[in-house]
Amino acid sequence: MKREWQEVRLAGAFLTVFPVARNLETTPERLGRSLAFFPAVGLLIGLGLVVLNWALGAFLPRAVLDCLLILTLIAATGALHLDGIADLLDGLAGGKDREGILRIMKDSRVGAMGAVGLIMVLLLKYLSLYNVPEEFKSAALLFMPCAGRWVQVVLASFCRYIRPEGGTGGAFVDHAGEREFLIGTVTLLLAGLVLFGLKGIFLVFLIGLSAMVLIRFFEARLGGVTGDVLGAATEAVEVLTLLLVLAVMSP
Template identity: 75%
Template sequence: MRQEWEDFRIAGAFLTVLPVARELSMEPPRLGRSMAFFPAVGLVLGLALVVLNWVLTPLIPRAVLDCLLILILIALTGALHLDGIADLIDGLAGGKDKASVLRIMKDSRVGAMGVVGLVMVLLLKYLSLYNTPLDMKSGALIFAPAAGRWVQVVLASFCRYVRSEGGTGSAFVEHVGEREALIATGTLLLAAIVLFGMKGFFLIFLLGLAVMALIRYFEIRLGGVTGDVLGASTELIEVFTLLLVLAIY
């Protein structure tokens, strides 16, 4: 249990700005093992948002509060995945082949398409949350961050890392396996059943189809994944999850 607790803390340290694993070593095999707990970290983030929502609801209009909750999630995660979505959109929009896409994604500058894509993702996330029925809001707040971090585990497990020079993402992709994917998926499935009952199975099924589509697309377009791709996928699946909750309920 001690090893699992330390892996969870490492996952929390990587996915958030919280200093929860300063004394722990973070060699690549340990980083890959920590991915098993990525959805669990997402659940903790979601629970924090639910508590804040409960505390602030009597004080702030919902339109403002929902925007604030999204900003708080961004702050807690250090905008880690928003950088990925902007870079990915820039690369896919401007690159004609795999090499040019990867080169554009590595550029620290953000182009017009990246900015537009980033704004639209945030707008979709906000509008989806704002229009979520009140009786489903807590479930959506908890489940979306978990689903967004689960997709990273699945992509890392089934795709190869494409940058020959390596990168932050390679430490995870090259050391994650079936154990991590099974634990992460089991965590998300349990959360879906607890939060949404039998409809949770349907949510997981649709999320699975979406992730399979992402795997297929990135394999064809890029030949695999990078750290930016993993981060961007988190944002995409968070939005997709909120839209699914709206559609089902």
């Protein structure tokens, strides 16, 4: 259990701005194993959002509070995944082949498509959260970051890393496998069942289909994934999760 707890801490340190893995040795193998606990860390992030929602719900209008919740999620994760989706959209819009896409994605500047994509992702996430029925809001706040981080486990487990020069994402992708996928998927399934009942299993099924679509797309367009792709997938699935909760759980 000690090793698993250390892997949880590594996952938390990578996915958030909190220094929870000080004095822990970081190796590519340990980073890869920590992927198994990405959905669990997502639940912890969601728990923080639930607590904030409860603490401020009596004092702020829902529209303002939901905006603060989205800002808190961004701050807690250091906008790590938003950077990924901006880079990916710029690359897909401007690159004619895989090399061109990867070259644009590596550029730290944000282009027009990246900026528009960031705006739309944040707007969709905010509006979707705002329209989630109040009785399912806490469940949605827990489930959304869990599902968003689960898709990273899936992509890392079933795709190859494509930057020949290496990168942080490569440590996860190169050392992810069946164990990480199984633990992460069981975590998501249990979360869906506990939070939404049998409809939660249906939500997980739909999210799983979206993950399969992402795998096929990135394999066809890029030949694999990078760290930016993993981050972009997280943002896309977080938005999709809120939309699915709206569609499946609303009266």
